[in-house]
Amino acid sequence: MSAAASIAGAMAWGRAHRRLLPILAALAVAMLGFSALFTLLHSVRPRAIRQAFDALSAAKILGALALTAASYLLLTLYDGFALRVLGKRLPWRTAALASFTSYALSHNLGLALLTGGSARYRVYRAAGLGGGEIGSVIALASFAFWNGVILLAGVAAATSTQLSPALGWGLSLPWLHVAGLVTVTLCLVPPLLRHFGLRAIEIGGWRTPLPGPAMSAAMTLVAALDLAAASAALYILLPAPDPSAWPLFFLGYALAIIAALVSHVPGGLGVFEAVVIAAVPGDKAQLLAALLAYRVIYYLLPLLLAALLLAWHESREWHGQAKELAAAGQSLLRELAPPLLAALVFAGGLILLLSGSTPADAARMHDLKHLLPLPFVEASHLAASLSGTLLLFLAPGLLRRLDGAFVATRALLVAAILFSLAKGFDYEEALILTGIAAALQWSRPAFYRQTSLIAAPLSTGWIAAALTAILASVFAGFFAYKHVAYDSSLWWQFSLRGDAPRFLRALFGIAVLLAGLALWRLFAPSPRAAPSEAIGFDALGSALALADQTDAFLAFTGDKRFLLADEGDAFLMYRVESANWIMMGDPVGNEARWSDLLWKLRERADAAQGRLLLYQIGARCLPHAIDLGLSIVKYGEEARVDLADFTLAGPQAKTLRHAERRAVEGGANFAILPAIAVPAHIAELKAVSDDWLRAKQQREKAFSLGSFDPAYMAHFPCAVVRMEGRIIAFANILATPNREEMSVDLMRHVAALPYGVMDFLFIRLMEHARAQGYRRFTLGIAPLAGIDGRKLAPAWARGAAFLFRHGEMLYGFGGLRSYKAKFATHWEPRYIAGPRGMAFARSMAAVHRIVSRPPARKQAGTAIAALV
Template identity: 55%
Template sequence: PQDNATVLAALLAYRIIYYVAPLILAAVLMAFHEGRQWRGRGTDPLVIALPLAPLLLGVLVFMSGAMLLVSGALPAAPGRMDTLATILPLPISEMAHVAASLVGVMLLLVALGLYRRLDGAFWAARTLLVAGALLSIAKGLDYEEATILLLTAAALQWTRAAFYRRTRLTAEPLSPEWLVGVGAAIGLSVLIGFFAYRRVGYSSDLWWQFETNANASRFLRTSLAVGLLLIGAAIWRLFAAAPVPMVHDMLPDDVATAALAHADRTDAMLAFTGDKRFLVSDSGDAFLMYQVKGASWIVLGDPVGPSEAWSELLWAIRARADAAQGRLLLYQIGLRIVPIAIEMGLKLVKYGEEATVELDGFTLETPEMRSVRKASRVAERAGAAFEVVPAAAMSALIPELQAISDWWLADKDHAEKSFSVGRFEPGYMAKFDCAVVRIEGRIVAFANVWGTPNRQELSVDLMRHAEDMPQGGMDFLFTRLMLWGHEHGYRNFSLGMAPLSGIEARRLSPTWSKVAAFLFRHGERFYGFAGLRAYKEKF
């Protein structure tokens, strides 16, 4: 058996020295040579190297870690240990041997982080490669390994810009004082343990002794558990994305004015709800709104502003999400965004349909509008009167509208929502006209009115009513507002989304479509999917 082990070790050493090591060295030298050639042609080789660096260096670092592990399992080169003994004490060489294998294991783990372009993996890999080179010398004068590790570290440093994704390791670095304190506490406990059990002879059986007085065994197992916990915590910080704080930006007035002049959709008005972040184009006349929730970067609607700036904004937010290890979602987008979304590699998912009424020629005097006409007339006979209050006069109505909103929320057992809808907030309500229904001068229903400056679309956001609203009051409000929009030159009226509407479940449909269709048909007790679609469809 001993002869077989020696032969196996010799074969592995032969493969590493004559195959693996020359391959790594040749790859580094070839990259250096090609870089000089590209530089001579006036092209910066770094431009070519950066896209390839995460994959190639991930492989090189992984192979470097494997090399250290294999080297630790093989006998030292003849004569080198004798030479090393004249330079370093034997205990230091032994500790360097163990430490080099540990560095090899950590390089295997860090390699994945390099492939994912993590900045924490870059810092860890560079440190480990240099440490591995020093330990290779200290454990057996393995200068070949040290050269390969240092060359890999140099290539890693050269392509530093390729590893841009932030991690907790760099975004929230631990203070030196804290690290020293933790290291001192753990080191002191280990030293005390070795001192307390210095008379206990070490053997592998100690790890598996479970007895009342087996204190040395418990100390070994506890020390191992502490070490594994520290390694796990370090790996978690190495790969975990840097936290993105939940912040709310304010959109500059000049940007809002310039961008909204090009808006074709009323959901652009959600920029004023105060619960979003904004990314503004370089020209300052376009923006997109988004928010970060966990690892999700959610963009709401189409960018607002000239369409020429849309691609720039979407690719910019894509880059930000990528740098933060986030996933990008474009929520409630229009058809004009679809080609850009496909180019960005996003998957399209239908989640509903938008109900839109063409206001050109809109009238209640058609057979299709019979039910709506009937409901509106019921409200009229109850004394309902319609009015659109301009934004300049809204401050006087806020207290009355606030009371109606509070009752409506309590009656529905709802809380204010955010992001994709507005919320009753005086500053937000005062920015828009408001459609109200009055009975004997009292407001019994209201809806704040959104309208694009180019009069392409009219819509409402908050729709709430009082306890004594007459039957058909909301139908009355909608129909009168549509007629008002027609009179003021608006082309379309949006009734908003009908969630899960229009999604078919066929045999070859994706799982999402089948689940959505099932919920639409059988989920009325949880949310009125079909009822909401039927209500909007009648207009």
């Protein structure tokens, strides 16, 4: 076979297994980390690690706890400073809740955008921040963190009095000092950029202002103090920490942090420990003991605290006048409960696996033999390991708020508590599992989705995290029993001190369980989605009555399917094109149902082996899109007019006044046809529409726009402009029942249109909307607007910006935005959320096909005249 054919075959295999490749990559990196750790600890006996762990004094542990508390307190200031840079004044407790939950999740699981980013989105959206502002908070917090790493690493290198063999790389000590000083100067880059005129960085439509020199210095100082506290929490756990050796220690710590982040291994498990042990001189057994204690103190305890505080808030009874305020707080906390408890249950599963892979306490096993027979102990050990494995794979179901995941997890936790006691009186482990079970039970209302747990798909990130956790337990077992002589007889040794045989049998049980799950998913009949039940327009009435955006009424175009909430007060509309499941706009109706509807659509698409894409969603839908694991791209901006501020007075409205005057002088008359009267004028309206299509050399669009269809037009009132009794322009009116928003969909006019008529039409419509008590008028979306394709922006952003500037021959991007800007008082971003990589391009090609395809009405129903 030729080299070209081999490469082509490899590429084809990669495309066919694109979901498998990230999992294999994460596992490969994790295996490298554990292999390096095993090599570094080759001469270390497990007993020495246990002795070093037991030797940790209460003073050291209390000191590490205090430094951990200081680190997390300083972490909350990241968000506080970021909000000040953005000019947003929020209470400290709001920023503290966002940052603490975000970091507690991302420190333990990695998957920073899915876990920590989602937590921030939920907190800040409830506080009134927009999607772009939340993205800026995350960017500024990251800026502070990395500036702190650069500053502290530079200072450590410049002041270090010794070299580590692992970090020397042939450098002499003077050169290390020079490298440190050069590194420190990098902290001056952001203030210098601002000094030379760069006030903000815009990438892909996200605009993040650069902090001024004073604010930049404050943020960097806070980050440096945070990193100093976090590293000191590990440093004081060492046997005899020497303050003069701290700079060298911090260099190893910083390198470990960077390696853990770059590796994308969940929580940096194995990678962080391997780099610290390689880079920091000292007794390796004592280093590993300190690292294990640090994992518990800095990672697991904050996660447990966050979940327990959350559960306490969930179950707390509020009284008196604070009841309504508390309800809002409870609603927010309930949104945060699933990701926190998913991480906590995942940690519980990891604890069970690690406990099953390491030797039991001899004294406790001696006491246990008087209470339980040996077969019961052996069975409990195996059952505890299998329970831990299942908890790893149930955790994503909690993130998705599945009722079945809650019930199964609660049952497994209760069983695991009993198994922990029965396999070796492991009461510490049982107490941790009890705390997790209590937090889960107290947050019961957060898990309301009665969706099949078995059919729920597992994301790539969660599969990689679960397999990495199992790999960690395998490493721990083989390291703990590396001096055992492995032979076939070991499998059949049953005794209270038979820790190694129990580990092997548990490992075999886990392998069988994983193989069974994989084969069951592989050979199970494909759960392709059955044809959805036809939902008539009448069934959408309750949800449309709650709509606060007029694009909800695109439901009447007749080219969409609907997914209706069980309660009937919310729905989403979508279209299936080949393997692409494309949702149009935000879900409609009760926002509390949005998450459930989106996950149901996600699961249907996955069952049909399809790709999900959310088209033209708003900022309110972004947290849900992140939860779904989708990639976010800015599509454009929607022109909105605050009707209370709309006026024809002032120099900015000069062109509008001139257009209105010319239209009136030409004999233009404005009128509104009620929906019931539209069918009587449909022939005249169609003549105008046909003339417009011929003049524009276009054909009807679909999906994201209405088309001239008599059944569609009959649902809505229609604004018309007449001259000499003949209709020369029209626009059908979409309006929400709560009078929040009015807009138009179809806008058509005759080819020979007198000057100013369309401006006249919009002016009269806005005046009519204001007189009817509507709050805003929307002029629709300007595609690709607001996307700044700078040099460092992603390729799609640079391409979109190029099209916006130079694509007028293909589509009037700039002209459309300029026209709408005559009326608009502000612009709201709209986004597309879809799969990553080339799959996104294929989904967008499917969107183009369904938007450009002439519509074929498939729905039938009656108009809901009361809504419009």
